[in-house]
Amino acid sequence: MKSKSRKTNWMGILLLASAVVASAAHGQSQPAAAAPPAAPVAESQAGASRVVLRVGGQEVTQADMDYLISTLSPQTQAAIKAQGRAPVGNEYALLLLLSQRAVSDHLDTKPSIRRRLALDRMKLLAQAEYQNLAKQIRIAPADVSQYFAAHKDEFDQAEIREILVRKKAAGATANSPGLLPADAHAKLAAISKALAAGTDVQQVAKEFSVPNVVMVDTQTQTVRKGQLLPPLDKAAFELKDGQVSDPVETPQALVAIQVLSHKPPDLNAASQEIENILRQQKLQAKIADLKKSANIWMDASYFAKHAQGLPTGQTSAAPASPIPAPAATKQK
Secondary structure (H helix, E strand, O other), X not given: OHHHHHHHHHHHHHHHHHOOHHXXXXXXXXXXXXXOOOOOOOOOHHHHHOEEEEEOOEEEEHHHHHHHHXXXXXXXXXXXXXXOOHHHXXXXXXXXXXXXXXXXXXXXXXXXXXHHHHHHHHHHHHHXXXXXXXXXXXXXXXXXXXXXXXXXXXXXXXXXXXXXXXXOOOOOOOOOOOEOHHHHHHHHHHHHHHHHOOOOHHHHHHHHOEOOOEEEOOOXXXXXXXXXXXXXXXXXXXXXXXXXOOOEEOOOEEEEEEEEEEEOOOHXXXXXXXXXXXXXXXXXXXXXXXXXXXXXXXXXXXXXXXXXXXXXXXXXXXXXXXXXXXOOOOOO
């Protein structure tokens, strides 16, 4: 058990350390060391230049290793803090050793490796420029207020609770979970009637709840427009406080909500989200302008949807964007 635990603790390090193979190999083909550049933080001269690892004739400084560790996940960094840096050093030493061997074996001259290194470098630079463009964008308070005024209803909030009755699947055996459709409708109608009459939800849940079949949510949740199924979303913002929606039928269950309260839009609460939305819009507009001015040309016969088959081993799934987008924001 002890050995298994140790392996699990360092699995993240093994995977994450391997992610810098391309960068290390790229560095091997250059005069500079393969280790990552020093982190842009204030460091003592001694710490920045202190050699802490050597593989053959290649030296890695404390600043290099500190930067590498800073790129790992918080969970891995916590494990390093508790167990020491030796596992990282061992993995990085192996990384450098294998990349040095690859250069000695002239693997860095193989067309496939050279293309991969060039692509990795291009992705890193593109991501850096994407972030640089994002930093240049400024959002004025007036822009936030104007957007809020034009989309005010989108920031309405409703506090709801959910009621769910699972239906028995067609052709299911008698002891399978769920109720027959007619029984499910009757059960949900009885629950809705009790809640609408003001019966305490704990009492309703105690009387009607059946594990894995009938669920009366005693906890509430706050939702915004667009977060629920369309009929429930409409009900959440049209029903009065205390009312219960009509049931919505899904393939597996009947679902309804009780609306408990409504919260009007608040500019202060929504300002950060609006800034993110506007920043993303402006960033996409700037990128669109860059593409227009770059005189991009694409061979229509090659890029046509059904022009030709894909290379061996490839699928027709759309490739992931080479530039990661910023933190997810809901585009309006």
